Amino acid sequence: MKSKLDVHSLNSYYGGAHILTDVHLKAHESEVVALLGRNGAGKSTTFASLVGLVEKCSGSVIFNDEEICGKPTHEIVRLGLGYVPEDRRIFTDLTVEENLLVGKQPARDGVREWTTEMLFEFFPNLAEMRNRPGGQMSGGEQQMLTIARTLMGNPSLVLLDEPSEGLSPKIVEEMASAILEMKKYGLSVIISEQNLHFAKLISDRAYIIEKGVIRYEGTMTELAQNDEVKNAYLAV
Amino acid sequence: MDFIFIQFLNGLSSASSLFLVASGLSIIFGVTRITNFAHGAFYMMGAYVAYTLTESWMGALGFWGGLIAAAVAVAILGALIEIVLLRRIYNSPELFQLLATFGVTLVIQDLVIQIWGVDDLLGRRAPGMKGAVEIFGQAFPTYELMLIVLGPLCLGALWLLFNKTRWGVLVRAATQDRMMVSALGVNQAWLFTGVFTLGVFLAALGGAVQIPRDAVHNAMDLQIIVEAFVVVVIGGFGNVLGAFLASFIIAELNAFGILLFPKISMILMFLVMAVVLVIRPYGLLGKAEAHPRTALGSVIRPWAPLSKLGKNWVLALGLALVFLPMFAGDFLLNVSTEILIFALFAASLHLMMGVGGMVSFGHAAYFGLGAYGTALLVKFLGLSMGATMVLAPFLAVAGAIIFGWFCVRLSGVYLAMLTLAFAQISWSVIFQWDDVTGGDNGLLGIWPDAWAADQTSFYYVTLAIVGISVYAIRRIVFSPFGYTLRGCRDSLLRADAIGIDRLRIQWFGFVLAGSFAGVGGVLFAYLKGSVFPDYISIPLSVDGLVMVLLGGIQTVAGPIVGAGVFKALSTFIISHTEFWKIILGSFIIVLVVAFPQGIVGFFLEHFSKKKDSIEEGKS
Incomplete structure (x- = not known):
């Protein structure tokens, strides 16, 4: 399998604090990878560092055979690395369709090209509220919209920061099938999760991060059977 | 009665150019968070450049073309200033950009005097609009009528721009959340340049259309900048419709205030602004910001009492000041x-x-x-x-x-x-x-x-x-x-x-x-x-x-x-x-x-x- 994203010795700082220490991470084509860890372990910072949203970071981030560490955010995203932040950040004053329009980017070679209509088929809920302002949607609907908005940029890899957080079980199920569907289309997906149950449903491989350091990596099946690791890093 | 109506129309025509200037200011602030102190200076530049162009270009085309060309020329200047100067300091504490635009204002004020002199300049009247229309038996200048139409026309154009074009949607998105916009692959830098240029264009156009009405002079900038700020605040920052309403209120207030309360006409608009802000802290149509921002941005380095080195500096400065009168x-x-x-x-x-x-x-x-x-x-x-x-x-x-x-x-x-x-x-x-x-x-x-x-x-x-x-x-x-x-x-x-x-x-x-x-x-x-x-x-x-x-x-x-x-x-x-x-x-x-x-x-x-x-x- 071809490597999509290859992260080596990534270090990040916030103000004077050293948040990530020598983080490494890999994702292949059409693979779902889970980045697991407790609250405050450094999951969101890892994602933010990958798309160039932290003040200071160093190391190597190879995306599609290209070094992207240090590039400005919009350039990284335009190379096909989609990012869905944890707090969703819907444009509340904009309608659903306008939110999607903001995410629109030109088609990219070898990557599925999304249109508004395709996404409305993909997330039927959204189709019914095209003209509703983002601020008047439920949490689940907003989460769908934020993923759809990122897909409008025709990414080949998507970073999903805690996609199941705060959602009802039924919506979580829909979310899981949407992610598997994306994988089917050839996208790579990296999700960050505290919730092992959700990650288990969809991920091929997993990393565990704690205090900014990667403590474990392996296939999801291995991790599911490894009670020692689960208790050490994930149990509350 | 007739007189009152004419006065009302006068207010409307002033409202138009005030709206042009204020909406530009409002858009710039909404997206880039720059309190553009130089906005009045761009307005003044618009008037001066329009004066020069309409003097040298003949005919109706020369006149109207001159107004537009002046606004475009000043907008290009604005774009250059944004690219060369403001882009470097977007990450500085908020308000620092205010300081930069203040510097720009000083430079433009002097440049204007160097180029056009200190005397008031009387511009050309608009060809084909030199006459007046009779309204209730009173003569009302045709040009002023045209201005009355111009305001709503521009409001409509801006509405189309912000609602029907992708660029406009991006601008609205950026007004809400700049970071997310760039996380979706939009190059903020060019978006900011575009917004700044549009804002300056509106300011300059507002200045340019003034030349048949009023003398062009070198204190135009201060006069308008304060008024424009008041309008933007009353309307709500970043809200174009709010700016439109507030321009109307302020212009009518000026038109009638001078008749009704001559003693306090100068501060009437400030009184109204104070009242509006006490009742609606974010202006008439503005909304509370989701993430209230302090004026400082984040203070990364906590303040500490003076170090030894700092104390020595203070001591040295104190001694120097004490002994200063000796020499x-x-x-x-x-x-x-x-x-x-x-x-x-x-x-x-x-x-x-x-x-x-x-x-x-x-x-x-x-x-x-x-x-x-x-x-x-x-x-x-x-x-x-x-x-x-x-x-x-x-x-x-x-x-x-x-x-x-x-x-x-x-x-x-x-x-x-x-x-x-x-x-x-x-x-x-x-x-x-x-x-x-x-x-x-x-x-x-x-x-x-x-x-x-x-x-x-x-x-x-x-x-x-x-x-x-x-x-x-x-x-x-x-x-x-x-x-x-x-x-x-x-x-x-x-x-x-x-x-x-x-x-x-x-x-x-x-x-x-x-x-x-x-x-x-x-x-x-x-x-x-x-x-x-x-x-x-x-x-x-x-x-x-x-x-x-x-x-x-x-x-x-x-x-x-x-x-x-x-x-x-x-x-x-x-x-x-x-x-x-x-x-x-x-x-x-x-x-x-x-x-x-x-x-x-x-x-x-x-x-x-x-x-x-x-x-x-x-x-």
Whole structure:
């Protein structure tokens, strides 16, 4: 399998604090990878560092055979690395369709090209509220919209920061099938999760991060059977 | 009745160009968060360039083409300024961009005089619109009618732009969440340039369409910028429809105010703004921001009491100041006294905006009240200098108590604009209350007592009072009250959550800052021997802002250094050249680019970097 994203010795700082220490991470084509860890372990910072949203970071981030560490955010995203932040950040004053329009980017070679209509088929809920302002949607609907908005940029890899957080079980199920569907289309997906149950449903491989350091990596099946690791890093 | 209707139409036509200017200002602020002080200067440039073009291009096409071409030319200039200057400082503390645009304003003001001279210029009348239409038996100029239509037309065009084009949707998205827009692959830099250019285009167009109505002159910028700010605040920042409504209100207010309340016509719009803000703290159509921002951005380096090195610097500066009269002549002493007074003024403003997080655009109010308190006590009660110095600041305190009560209920630019409104109201009272304040002529003959009358003695009096006051401000910053005040600045929510009565804390901080400014005003009245309405005017408030920002708002020592540098520079430049505005403006621009954290901020950064690397080396 071809490597999509290859992260080596990534270090990040916030103000004077050293948040990530020598983080490494890999994702292949059409693979779902889970980045697991407790609250405050450094999951969101890892994602933010990958798309160039932290003040200071160093190391190597190879995306599609290209070094992207240090590039400005919009350039990284335009190379096909989609990012869905944890707090969703819907444009509340904009309608659903306008939110999607903001995410629109030109088609990219070898990557599925999304249109508004395709996404409305993909997330039927959204189709019914095209003209509703983002601020008047439920949490689940907003989460769908934020993923759809990122897909409008025709990414080949998507970073999903805690996609199941705060959602009802039924919506979580829909979310899981949407992610598997994306994988089917050839996208790579990296999700960050505290919730092992959700990650288990969809991920091929997993990393565990704690205090900014990667403590474990392996296939999801291995991790599911490894009670020692689960208790050490994930149990509350 | 007929007359009233015509007056109403006059108001409408003024509303149009006011709307053009204000909507541009509003859009720029909404997306880039730049408080564009140069907006009035672009408006003025638009008028001047349009004048030149319409004079040289013939015919109707030449006239209308000239207006459009002028707006386009100025917009290109605006784009260049954004790319070359503003782009470098988007990451500086908010308001630092205000300083940069202030520098640009100074440069443009002088350039305009160099290119077009100081005389008023009367532009060409619009071809085909020289006549008048009869409305209710009264003649009403055709051109004015055209302007009335222009406003709604532009509103419609802007609505289409923002709702029906992808670029417009991006702009609206960026108004809400800039970071997310770039996380979706949009290049913010060009979006900002585009928005800034559009805003400048609107301002310049607003200026260009004025030329058949009014003489073009070099004070157009200040007049319009204040009005435009008021409009934007009343309408709600970033809201174009709000700007439209507010332009209508303000223009009609101006049209009828002069008839109904001639005495207070000058401050009517400030009164209305104050009322609107008290009832709706975010303007008529504005919304509370989801993430309230402090004026400072994040303070990364917590303030600490002076290090040994810092103490040595202060000691050296103190000694130098004490021994200064031994080798300085009267002129230098006079200038130094003035710099000391402004250092106190800047330090008090910093207490309000740097420590308290309440940006003031009208800090001169308290300075001026202190000065007028002095003059009134001396003139009407004949008090000695000692008694006056104790009592006079209380006029400033009283002002700060009343104004502050309203102001602390707002935040951000709205708060800043309310402080400006109160300052203008105070100015207007002083300017128009001839019997007591002497109006425009001021009050003369306020001299220190005999023992302090010579330059050296008064210098020492000033040095002592300023020294004690600045020390007191510093103690306040590092007192429990100072911590609480800074806590309210950094996070209102958390301050609320731990039971801090933030309104009272901020109110008290506001009053403290006002009283120190008042002390400065007292000293200034004695130094000059007279008081004038200038002491309470907008330019003085702006000077204060420039000093604080130039020195570095994120540092405690910044305002003192900023006041010294700014005042010394301007005094030196003014006494050496008539092009002082160009030179001072360029200086400010260079300083802004060279020291994006302010002068003191730059040196702290520089020193601490060295320190960090030493520590790293050890470990």
